[in-house]
Amino acid sequence: MTPATNNKNAFVSGLRSLTRKQLFIPIAALFALIIFNLIADPSFFVIKLGYNSANQPVLSGYLITILDYGSELAILAIGMTLVTSASGGQDISVGAAIAIAGSVILRVLCGTDSRPDHMKAPIIVAFLVACVVAMIFGAFNGALVAFFKIQPMVATLILFTAGRSIAAWINNNELPIIAEPEFSYFGTFIPGIPIPTPVFIAAACMVVIFLVLKFTNLGLYSQAVGINPHSSRLNGINPAIVKLITYMILGLCVAVVGLIKVSRISTINYSVVAKDIEMDAILAVALGGNSLGGGKFNMAASIMGAYIIQFLTTTLYKFNVDSTALPAYKAVVVIILVVLSAPVVRERINKAKKASAKKSVKEAA
């Protein structure tokens, strides 16, 4: 053995252990996107400090857009990861539930008048009501999954079908508009702070979930339930309650995103708001390398996945891809990523690597 081959072997094995890490796929995807953008047009990374119409300092640029819109997705990805882990399925009703939460917020703030001069209730009250409503709907999904043992995708199909209609029903199909600027702080900028507020909200959510995972058994229990509900039952965990709780947490995340969504435009469009966001949220979980069949999860990877999805979307927008044609390109990228992270493919790649490593060792000998 010469030192050179030793080094090479160490490098190969280091590479192998690196590729086995769960965070490898999202980080690799992120690097690929960054490099692609650097080569194609470095101005992608320019961040400008400008002034908006209210003469407040705001940062603008593609990276800020990614952080801004990726935050919604990241908040959802937190809840979706827990749901996926505990119940081994995904909630496809989050988009519809966001419409409901947004509708509730507007309903509480506007009362019966759809064009109020000033808000009828404090924002915090409206938000808390929306939280409760979203958690009730989450509990409805969770109860179907946990107590009636219906597959999550099918159980949430109910709310997926009815959600936007319920949202329209809550406001009598009117589109209330809130004129007061304070309401728009949550989705845009707080005066004087040039960073979009959703970033702070997402950061707060991340800190909360980090603390929850650190100091409670939620993460452990949901993983245990996801891996084997029967044996976790024998160990004294009630799988039904754990599943129910994860769905209610997702409901809470939905309410937060609902607030951001309606705050962005100060109104709501029931059929368009948060359209297809459930797909993006599920993709974020999958991109993070989490198994969609439940069990072990990595929260950081999911959150990262969310920002990468937004990175991809923004990159495509930048290259003037029509917003309606966007899904086709997204699909290609997703398929490539998913194929690369498929266990079968990774096994083959590893085998090929081993074979080439052996070959190089033989040649050196």
Add this chain to the structure above:
Amino acid sequence: MENRLAPKRSIRNISDTNLLMFINIVVFVLMYLMAILCLGSGFLKPQNFFNILNENASLIILSCGMSLVMITGGIDISVGQVTALVCMSCAVLLDKHGGNVITSMCLAVAIGLAFGLVQGTLVAYLEIQPFIVSLAGLFFAKGLTTIVNANPFNVEHKAFVQMRSTRIEVPFMGSYNKKGMYIPAYIEIGVVVAIVVVILLFCLLRWTRLGRNFYAVGGNAQSARLLGINVKRTKFIAHLLCSVLAGIGGYVYFMHVGSGSPSHADGAEMNAIASSIIGGTLLTGGVGNIVGTFFGVLSLSTIKNIVSSLGLDEAWWTNITVAFMLCLFLLIQSIVLRRKAAGAKK
């Protein structure tokens, strides 16, 4: 004969699906009778029933394909957007590239086949979750539809318009209008296609080795493998068939609407899944029945029909009732299956 050949586990499952299908058919008949009693003459005319068939021929085909995939334990949520893609591509081919009816049919099947080959390979041989694969398929078809052509337009190709307006009269089912004139009842070509598909798939699932393999793989892939069934190939074929049926269903939809638009068949995949579930197919696999799916589509569309004739024309009622019905059937399924499981343990 069949009972002796099939493994014991699947006998129990098939009787499950028969039970669920039976519940569904009873609910459907009751609902229709109630509609006749309460809403009167409209529902008494056979043509009303045929209209439900005419409108939902493509959904029947899509749901049959969905049931096949669901029986093997997978799911395919791309079918709705594949339908939209087929409509748009065929419309563009007919009107802008001088294609004829035959080539447009071939194109429809070819699109389905292409989606089926890719998705089937990814699901069966690379073992990626079917949900993610078909989600990507959905996105891809959605984007591709607008790349083919972004604006909706009506097809004016003569031979096609003639074919799509062909009505097949059903003897003895017509009705008399107020002046005493006889109005014959009719169905569209698509309905015939749908019924042929239902019959073929019913036979396939009931009496062929491939069909029994679907149940075995969905019920328990591990034991199916031990029985010498090629699990991967079976899954591949199920996804392939589903996508090809989506192509055919897409063409039937195209014949019904006669136009291409990116918003066509929006949400059809969810309707197809809902119909399959109402008809007694379980998403966990191994349980399902084509006849049940057929009645599932009928139940779903009858309730929509009833809601609209009740005069609840605010758009949200349809969705809310459909969701309520889905919820009801899911609960029935869950309770029935749990009872049966408890009974089997005793």
